[in-house]
Amino acid sequence: MSKEVKEFFEQYSDFVTKVTSKPSLDLEILKESLANVENTSEIQSARLLTAALGLGSETGEFVEIVKKMFLQGKPPSDENIFHMKRELGDIMWYWATACAALGLDPFEVISENQKKLEARYGEQFAIKKSEVREKGDL
Numbered sequence: 001m002s003k004e005v006k007e008f009f010e011q012y013s014d015f016v017t018k019v020t021s022k023p024s025l026d027l028e029i030l031k032e033s034l035a036n037v038e039n040t041s042e043i044q045s046a047r048l049l050t051a052a053l054g055l056g057s058e059t060g061e062f063v064e065i066v067k068k069m070f071l072q073g074k075p076p077s078d079e080n081i082f083h084m085k086r087e088l089g090d091i092m093w094y095w096a097t098a099c100a101a102l103g104l105d106p107f108e109v110i111s112e113n114q115k116k117l118e119a120r121y122g123e124q125f126a127i128k129k130s131e132v133r134e135k136g137d138l
Helices: 003-018 027-040 045-071 078-102 106-121 127-131
Strands: none
Touching: 027 045, 045 078, 078 106, 106 127
16 A cells, blocks of 8 residues: 555544544443433433344345345345345334334334325325425425
């Protein structure tokens, strides 16, 4: 590696450290942050962290199969569909864990999602409504 490239990465690494939150850099501060969330709300911090990390990783596994089918020639075989089915099951497990961590009724979460999408699209999807959101439409 050239001296310039090495210096660039060292500078970038320093920059990354400067713009990273303290709980992301220090385990004791992270523990305080987890405890603060746990103690000032009904949120179960460890469960929520587990759910968030699990949702990200399992969704990535599902996306990986889709990517390989559409971009790398992996066949849409029964085996691959079964693999996606299993990953979707893992995603559901972590989704249910997130609901439990937040004290949310899963049926209410689904209902709220339906209401949000009905308000956005009405009875039919429209690209414009997808790209240009109304104020307050998260």
